[in-house]
Amino acid sequence: MLSYEQCMLSYTFFRDSVPAPSYVYHVCPSTATYTRNSSYFTNLITLLSSLSSRASLSNGFQNATAGEAPDILTGLFLCRGDLSTEVCRRCVVFAVSDTFTRCPNEKEVTLYYDDCMLRYSNRYILSTLNTNGGIILVNTQNITSNQIGLFRDLVLSTMNQAATDASVSPGRFATGKANFTAFQTLYGLVQCTPDLTTQQCLRCLNLTINQLPTDRIGGRSVVPSCNSRYELYLFYNESDIGSPKPQLDSAPPPQPISIPSPKPGEGGNSTVIVIAVVVPVTVIFLLLVAVFIFRAKRKTTAYETEPLAVVSTDGDDITTAGSLQFDFRAIEAATDKFSESNKLGQGGFGQVYKGTFPSGVQVAVKRLSKTSGQGEREFENEVVVVAKLQHRNLVRLLGFCLEGEEKILVYEYVPNKSLDYFLFADSTMQSQLDWKKRYKIVEGIARGILYLHQDS
Structure with missing residues (x-):
């Protein structure tokens, strides 16, 4: 030996x-x-x-x-x-x-x-779909605000077509390109490990494409079984792969939200996104629609690396929730000790407060009722079970906090409230939701529900 x-x-x-x-x-x-x-x-x-x-x-x-x-x-x-x-x-x-x-x-x-x-x-990994332990890379340069919608549609339609092409190709690989402006071309690349079936490859690529940050000029999503990437420059050897196939004329889903995890005490240019949903599935449905209206912004100075989940793994299963846990004192400071002025609302599960960390990152903090009857072990187990949900039509939970009797969920912050406010509470806002927009919202909600029922 x-x-x-x-x-x-x-x-x-x-x-x-x-x-x-x-x-x-x-x-x-x-x-x-x-x-x-x-x-x-x-x-x-x-x-x-x-x-x-x-x-x-x-x-x-x-x-x-x-x-x-x-x-x-x-x-x-x-x-x-x-x-x-x-x-x-x-x-x-x-x-x-x-x-x-x-x-x-x-x-x-x-x-x-x-x-x-x-x-x-030490496990058998061949011909097995694995979407855990991946990363998202985003370019720090934003698309101008008046072009975000057009760019998002172009990215998603181009990437979805490439995913369809890759899933049926022997090498499970495809590229695509499309004109963005008279002087700029969008280039996309998708790839699966060739041991996957057509259905497994397409499912994997759909997940990574859903995670792409379409408000940036470039981004990629990488998991063990597949990867997707787009840029506004030619980053692959086009001469070696031939001309890409024309795009499908399909309506793309709405854009994702990209929020940094405000883990107290950490600095540097890279930010970490902890994609974790730690509430029951019945509660998730109430949060689906908020992501379609507004996108939170962040400032960075370098091309960022963002892990899809910073948690310990055992094979395909997340087994610990420690990396998702926030410090109670940091949350208390961010919400000004849960002051009334920061209170956003109240539901059957507890009160919700706006929090702002020293870095400027804003979050929504849900303080669960102390009479919920759920123990710490059950609470952490629920974090582990649902933390693997990864879809941009679900409002993301950034983590949780356990401190004595306190059970707290930390969400990304959506500044303009929820869909019911636009539909019922503000007549001015109602006029902004024409039937075309409402149709897209319904379509986006359906995509989120389909993910929960089928892909998760």
């Missing part, structure tokens, strides 16, 4: 002999680990060697297995569909080495780069 030092020397040589691809993100849960002198480590070396050697002969995707139960491993790599075999090989070789630096003893690893993705696990 190779020693750890021998393996490190070998892979360090491979890594240093090829150019480093652009690193994006990695996920390696610490729920299952191995030791350096274990049979699992030996099998891992065999698996990674097999993937490295196949990279020079592949069409951009390969998978492999190594070992026997209980130390059997499965692994795969996926290179971007427009890249040459040599570029793919270099990325895979580097990723194989990089895994020992970024995830030195975890049994389940996913590494993302601009050119490729590498995955391996």
Whole structure:
């Protein structure tokens, strides 16, 4: 059996002999680990060697297995569909080495780069749809306010067409482009791992497209089984993939909301979105429609990386809610100790307050009734169960807080109230909702409900 030092020397040589691809993100849960002198480590070396050697002969995707139960491993790599075999090989070789630096003893690893993705696990991961442990990348430059609607429609129609094309192509890869202005062209790219079925691929791409921030000039959404990206510049090798197919004339869904998670005490240029819905599904329906009217804004200074969920994972399941938890004192300060002046409303489950964190980020804080009868364990379990819901037609819950008898839910803040206010409380607002807009709202609500019933 190779020693750890021998393996490190070998892979360090491979890594240093090829150019480093652009690193994006990695996920390696610490729920299952191995030791350096274990049979699992030996099998891992065999698996990674097999993937490295196949990279020079592949069409951009390969998978492999190594070992026997209980130390059997499965692994795969996926290179971007427009890249040459040599570029793919270099990325895979580097990723194989990089895994020992970024995830030195975890049994389940996913590494993302601009050119490729590498995955391996002690579970069977082939031909299995996995949309957990992903990220959203957004360009910090906004689309001008008078062009947001047009740009959103263009992005979604272009990406939806590309998703349809990719799902039926053998390589599960497609691109699309469309004219935005006389001088600007929108470019889109979508890709699934080719081991997925047509239905699995389309379902995965629909989820990532739903997460794209269409108020920015560029963005991408990446999960283990697929990825979607658009830019206002040509970021792929168009000559290597041929001309994209024409777009479908379909009405796209409404735009998503992009809100940073206001985790107290953290700074820097990158912001984290914790996409978590921790209320019962019956309550979610009451929150669906608010996202169609207004979009919250944020300021950043760099191209941002936003994890879809910052939680521990065990396979496909979220198992802990600790990373979603806010500090009670920070929430108390943000709401001015739940002052009446910050009160937004009250329902059967508790009172809702507006909160503003020192960073300027605004949230809606729902203070649940102390007589709800739900214990801490049940409350946290509900967080874990529903935190995997990811859809832009659902108002996002950023997290929760438990402090003594206090049970608090932290939502993104929607400044212009809810749909019932527009329909019934303000006659001036009623006139703004013509039947075309109302139809789109109903369509958006239906998409959210379909997601809850079918895709979640």
